[in-house]
Amino acid sequence: MVTTVESGDRAKQERRRQILTAAKAVFAEAGYHGASINAIIERAQIARGTFYLYFESKSAVFDSILDQAMTELRARIHRIEVDDPSAPAPQVQLRQQVLSTLEYFMGDRALATLLLTSGSTPEAEASERLEAFFAEIRSLIARAMTTGMEIGLIRKCQPALVAAAMLGMIRGVIEHLIAQGPQPPVDDTVTEMITIALRGVLK
Amino acid sequence: MVTTVESGDRAKQERRRQILTAAKAVFAEAGYHGASINAIIERAQIARGTFYLYFESKSAVFDSILDQAMTELRARIHRIEVDDPSAPAPQVQLRQQVLSTLEYFMGDRALATLLLTSGSTPEAEASERLEAFFAEIRSLIARAMTTGMEIGLIRKCQPALVAAAMLGMIRGVIEHLIAQGPQPPVDDTVTEMITIALRGVLK
Amino acid sequence: MVTTVESGDRAKQERRRQILTAAKAVFAEAGYHGASINAIIERAQIARGTFYLYFESKSAVFDSILDQAMTELRARIHRIEVDDPSAPAPQVQLRQQVLSTLEYFMGDRALATLLLTSGSTPEAEASERLEAFFAEIRSLIARAMTTGMEIGLIRKCQPALVAAAMLGMIRGVIEHLIAQGPQPPVDDTVTEMITIALRGVLK
Amino acid sequence: MVTTVESGDRAKQERRRQILTAAKAVFAEAGYHGASINAIIERAQIARGTFYLYFESKSAVFDSILDQAMTELRARIHRIEVDDPSAPAPQVQLRQQVLSTLEYFMGDRALATLLLTSGSTPEAEASERLEAFFAEIRSLIARAMTTGMEIGLIRKCQPALVAAAMLGMIRGVIEHLIAQGPQPPVDDTVTEMITIALRGVLK
DNA sequence: CATGAATGAGTCTTCATTCAT
DNA sequence: CATGAATGAAGACTCATTCAT
Secondary structure, X not given: OHHHHHHHHHHHHHXXXXXXXXHHHHHHHHHHHHOOHHHXXXXXXXXXXXXXXXXXXXXXXXXXXXXXXXXXXXXXXXOOOOOOOOOOOHHHHHHHHHHHHHHHHHOOHHHHHHHHHOOOOOOXXXXXXXXXXXXXXXXXXXXXXXXXXXXXXXXXXXXXHHHHHHHHHHHHHHHHHHHHOOOOOHHHHHHHHHHHHHHOOXX | OHHHHHHHHXXXXXXXXXXXXXXXXXXXXXXXXXXXXXXXXXXXXXXXXXXXXXXOOHHHHXXXXXXXXXXXXXXXXXXXXXXXXXXXXXXXXXXXXHHHHHHHHHOOHHHHHHHHHOOOOOOOOHHHHHHHHHHHHHHHHHHHHHHHHHOOOXXXXXXXXXXXXXXXXXXXXXXXXXXXXXXXXXXXXXXXXXXXXXXXXXX | OHHHHHHHHHHHHHHHHHHHHHHHHXXXXXXXXXXXXXXXXXXXXXXXXXXXXXXXXXXXXXXXXXXXXXXXXXXXXXXXXXXXXXOOOHHHHHHHHHHHHHHHHHOOHHHHHHHHHOOOOOOOHHHHHHHHHHHHHXXXXXXXXXXXXXXXXXXXXXXXXXXXXXXXXXXXXXXXXXXXXXXXXXXXXXXXXXXXXXXXXXX | OHHHHHHXXXXXXXXHHHHHHHHHHHHHHXXXXXOOHHHHHHHHOOOHHHHHHHOOOHHHHHHHHHHHHHHHHHHHOOOOOOOOOOOOOHHHHHHHHXXXXXXXXXXXXXXXXXXXXXXXXXXXXXXXXXXHHHHHHHXXXXXXXXXXXXXXXXXXXXXXXXXXXXXXXXXXXXXXXXXXXXXXOHHHHHHHHHHHHHHOOEO
């Protein structure tokens, strides 16, 4: 009995995943408005009603996808620790976070596309949260800049502007990697990105 | 008679502009799918049928807007001339182009929003052309990098990746400026942007 | 031009009427829930979108129908004037009101059916107002009873109960008339109804 | 073995009742169309499939409820016996039947609501039978009137019309009692009702 | 017998587009 | 040229019913 229930639950989770995956792909291809429940259920190979057995509405799936992605990303991105001597060097921490983030996106192209393009999309309330998430990251970068200036690591600059530029740069690179097709050696890319950010392109 | 026709033509052009302006605002606010013909004609103060007198379809206005913007931008962005001794120094040329571009966007926020967010939106064929336009710019930057490397101005780097990063950075900054509200001193911003790109943020 | 506009308005009113009539019939046949927009537009010979050009929603038409009916009925039913010497005798007033009401219903069977059966139907807010309307009438009758008792015309009784019984009786008679088919001589019916109410059926 | 089967049958009957009770409440609250299988099974605390183990369809439960009610009512209402000297006086018989009917309804408000409002509801075939049932009662009253006229007890009147009025009156009163809330002294109400019917409200 | 996941026909509503005036 | 009434395809969502476990 217990086994039955458990396998039932597992099956349910499986279905949910299946729908989420289909929805993610459709949203990535067509955007929130352009995506139709029809397209999602066709891709997921389920009946119309089944969709609504697992999600309350179109915007609910959308929100669910973005929320999960933001959770995953938050787990990969933190403040860089500069005071704790037991922590790795700042540049190592930075590299680690960028690498981890890029790898996450490369592992789920559809999701990356979604994250990059769904800043618009009113209607779905998660969209605002996505914007808030980006603001959060910009703020993280800005504070890193301020700290860096204080400890003499970073040159005098406008932290907010630099943060906006950096986040844009990251997005640009991710877009580039996605457009490239399959697995590029993310490692070298990270090195290049960080170099650009820290030293620019001049000789 | 000729005068009448001419003034008629001028009036027609005026109407077209009026619709385009309204549409631009609506598209910027709601995105391609979220924008309704209704919203556009209300904003333009015209009747439903009149809209279709000037544009074939919803996507036609959208395309028209993007096309015009791309034309304007192409007029502001060129290859940087390094051989011609009569041309200004490369950094001056660069600065001029970036400044002109930013000023164009600041003068038309709605359009800037559109350009930044309409990478998604299938349906409207201009969206692909927009993607092509961005590719064009990335290619311009990439070639500038290659040239720069050849003449020993730029350090060894992956031009395509750098181009993606730079374009992303520009988009990030424009987003930032738009979000800021009214007229910031674009001039300083340009200086900062170029500094980041060329020298990074390290001291 | 004025003529055109006016005829346009008249045409619009005509359309509205056409839809209302169709809707009334469908609601009467199938009840609020059972009635589908499909059935209404088929009966009205219009396209789906046209319906929504004239009414916001299904419940809006329903409300509109009931509201209009209640307005019409209110115009036919008033407090019976017993003090004013210039007014007709109470029994004449009563007869007049009952007659007028019955004639109204006989002139629009579908509407009568609707009024008689839509006490249930939640969802449409007019349904509550209909219930309130019936309560209003019951209250009118109850007060008439009280007054009648005071002036010694009516025997001692429970006004509220009598009111409920009387309203029920009226509804029962209307149902009966509708079921009968075409034009019965409403006049005799009214006489009988009033006689039952005032003197009962005993010899 | 026999015992098991019997207890099984009894349990089955129990389940059936449980579902009927739940359904009755839901139908009374929401009407036939407004009632959902979902609401019924939630109220009955059973699984979706179980419902269909006991009833063929939604309309089948509905029919079953109405049928049972009609059976119960038929057991309470008969022709009034005027010839048999051993029978109670006609007015006593009348009183007994009205009282018994009212008590039945007061003991099951949900059912009363259902009976009063389900005259509409096509779809469920029992609705027609309900209409037939009402016709049956009207016919009973009409024949009582005719008989009454023949034996000089009732004044000259139109039996069919009087029957419709009387049935309407009964329904009006039941509605009134239900709306009142808990147990009013049904006895006095019956007296009033019969008085109205027989002698009217004039002094 | 009981369960509840799955189904898909059907519902209301929106909106880009057409066309008679 | 301008208008706006009319259209109907398409979209999101509900719910009675079925069936494998």
